[in-house]
Amino acid sequence: MTRSVSSPSRAAASAAAHLALAVLAAAFLVPLLWLVFAAVDPRASLRARPPSGLTLDHFRAVLTPETVFVPVGNSLLLCGGAALVTVAASVLAAYPLSRYTLRFRRPFLYTVLFATGLPLTAIMVPVYSMFVQAGLLDSRFATMLFLAASSLPFGIWLTKNFLDGVPVELEEAAWVDGASAWQSLRFLVVPLLAPGMAVVGVFTLVATWGNFFVPFILLKSPDRLPAAVRVYTFFDQYGTVRYGELAAFSLVYTLPVVVLYLAVSRALGGRFALGGAMKG
């Protein structure tokens, strides 16, 4: 901003913009402060204020199998499983869609894109009913598959775009040398596609980790609930008393997603591709 020196009106405009940005950023930050302060404040309340002391007691209180470890394990099972299934099914589906001339490719891709826009919330009632009738209610495996299916439209879409960027010449050379489509997929495409697959996997993991509604509807037993639902039941039971523990639990549940998100956005190098993330 060397120009601002030459013109007082520009300097004023720049100062005003900085001021406005500072005010807005503060407005975004203030609600979040409570989470950090209350988690370490021995006399935590609902008010965001600098802690009266530093304590890890709240973390110690919630880091038990019942409160944190079992639910986080369930989250890993549900979301990790969903991420793996989504990545595998997306790569398999994206390969013919990207490489072959198929008659139904256009309608298929349009359907997939259309499905990315459908509200997951709206299909939860029929999904619940289906789970009841098929005896799948409270099944972590079926819930994991549903989470994977709900991430698939976006996964296929993203993977196909990544795959379109992988030159086909290498595969053609391999085919000439007698490699099967499966071999070229396994030994040529997958290694080149690894960064894209990592993005799809982490995206699915982050989105499903934050998803509350799906496991809230489909899982019932306390020992099968993922962290997203467990942290809510904790809030429901003790939310108006044990503020410090609620904040500590929330942080433990939130931090892995933040770290993963940062890792992916760094890997993408600012190129933003995670539209519509964090559906709830």
Add this chain to the structure above:
Amino acid sequence: MAAVTAGGPRAAALRLLPLAPAVLLLLAFFAGPIVWTVWASFTNAALTGAAAADTRFVGFANFARLLADPAFLDATVLTAVFLLASGVVGQTALGLVLALLARHRSAPVRGAVTVVVVGAWVVPEVVAGFVWVAFLEREGTLNALLGAVGAAPQNWLYTAPMLAVVLANVWKGTAFSMMTYAAGLAEVPTDLEEAARVDGAGRLQVLWHVVLPLLRRTLATTLLLVTLQTVQVFTLIYVMTAGGPGGRTTTLPLLMYQEALRFGDLGYGTAVALALLVVAGLFSAVYIRALRPEEVR
């Protein structure tokens, strides 16, 4: 390609085999439930009671009940208010303002703003709900701030529940709009703006006549994505107010949840879900048309 195309129908089937897992999953968990939604909304399907054992076709009864039900009409109005206030006005306007303000700022300033705003976005919805409960409760931070200027404390979740959930959703969702607008603004060539400035146009004139028209496509797609996202918000509202007090924040997703899963009236709940699906489906179709993706050739 020749090596693959040769081999007749068996080879052709083999080529499609990799699509099978994805297609099966999507059929079972996506298409199936949607078809079921359409069917069940014409029946008296229920979880318990006589209707559970003997599900009958009831024609348009659920829809007639829906349209005659003040709760449904209220929920529709509240959903529209929530959508307009938090999605269209709040997230879009604030996202655009943030993107415009942060443009041409130094990298550290832009980075700091992005971290704070995106931080709110990355936080899972449940936790965002807690954070806002803590902010707006009688004992919360907002009253502490307002108390400094002498305002009487109140529980904002009771006195202004819709405003509370709207604010929380703006806080949570603005990052997405901000990032897409920032990306769109980066594509606007600066020489166009400079030419307009040289010709004597003011800042606002340049913004209105040069920058915003170039941003039209980004605006349209972002607005649609935000709309799709906003009409289905459940968790944030459920955590903060659970639809209350007195149904004042019961939007369509919350009504659907209450009717179908709490009261067990699947037919009615599914009709609500179908209404939601139809609205979102229309928006989704518009979105695809607007996007007209080059990837689908």
